[in-house]
Amino acid sequence: MTSPVSRGFHRRSRPGDADVGKLPPGQHATTDFPVLSAGPTPHTPLQDWTFSIRQAGRTLKSWTWAELMDLPAETVTVDIHCVTRWSKLGTVWRGIPVSHLLDQVGHDAQYVLAFSDGGYTTNLPVRDVRSGQAWVAFDYEGQPLAPEHGGPARLLVPHLYFWKSAKWVRGLELLDQDQPGFWENYGYNNYGDPWQEQRYAGD
Numbered sequence: 059m060t061s062p063v064s065r066g067f068h069r070r071s072r073p074g075d076a077d078v079g080k081l082p083p084g085q086h087a088t089t090d091f092p093v094l095s096a097g098p099t100p101h102t103p104l105q106d107w108t109f110s111i112r113q114a115g116r117t118l119k120s121w122t123w124a125e126l127m128d129l130p131a132e133t134v135t136v137d138i139h140c141v142t143r144w145s146k147l148g149t150v151w152r153g154i155p156v157s158h159l160l161d162q163v164g165h166d167a168q169y170v171l172a173f174s175d176g177g178y179t180t181n182l183p184v185r186d187v188r189s190g191q192a193w194v195a196f197d198y199e200g201q202p203l204a205p206e207h208g209g210p211a212r213l214l215v216p217h218l219y220f221w222k223s224a225k226w227v228r229g230l231e232l233l234d235q236d237q238p239g240f241w242e243n244y245g246y247n248n249y250g251d252p253w254q255e256q257r258y259a260g261d
């Protein structure tokens with residue numbers, strides 16, 4: 059796969075003029091890719107892996123890895139913003155739009171709770187994952203996503219702080235009422251818009 063951005067873009071060590079306006083308040087640009095995990099890296103064999111959409115304890119639809127790979131994927135170049143204040147500009151991912159998955163399930167839920175191997179969860183309004191700004195991503199910079207960064211697949215929701223991009227994601231629970239996830243329960247903001255600096259509860 060050919061990257062739409064030049065190597066020089068990735069290797070640049072300090073933000074140039076092109077980055078002005080791309081950094082949310084309180085963020086700085088980094089060229090490395092820090093690993094932030096609240097627990098050990100799970101290693102689920104692909105033959106056991108599924109992505110499920112659930113509601114009220116029922117699985118509405120589930121895809122095997124092979125089935126997911128048969129769906130239409132998109133390649134996207136996005137900026138990501140960690141609440142610990144690093145941002146990484148122009149990252150290239152390949153993934154399945156979450157809207158495509160939700161389209162295959164009839165529902166009227168307003169919220170989702172993403173769940174992952176290892177027990178991590180994070181909550182999002184349905185409109186944010188339907189908006190063409192959320193993917194189940196399995197490639198990063200043209201390579202299969204590394205396990206420490208969430209491989210085989212992670213949620214990618216770059217318009218919100220990066221804790222919303224659940225690594226090792228295994229599915230979405232559809233909810234009528236919002237329910238805080240892992241970091242949201244520890245005092246992080248329920249929504250997490252980096253442009254509004256919604257880092258902590260009350261921001």
Ligand SMILES: Nc1nc2c(c(=O)[nH]1)N[C@H]1C(S)=C(S)[C@@H](COP(=O)(O)O)O[C@H]1N2
Nearest residue numbers: 092093094095096174178207221223224225
């Ligand atoms: N399953 C899981 N997903 C997770 C986390 C985690 O601890 N477990 N950490 C979150 C946080 S706080 C951040 S900043 C990003 C870090 O992703 P990275 O390790 O690929 O940089 O993953 C998010 N997704």
Ligand SMILES: [Mo]
Nearest residue numbers: 094140141221
């Ligand atoms: Mo984070």
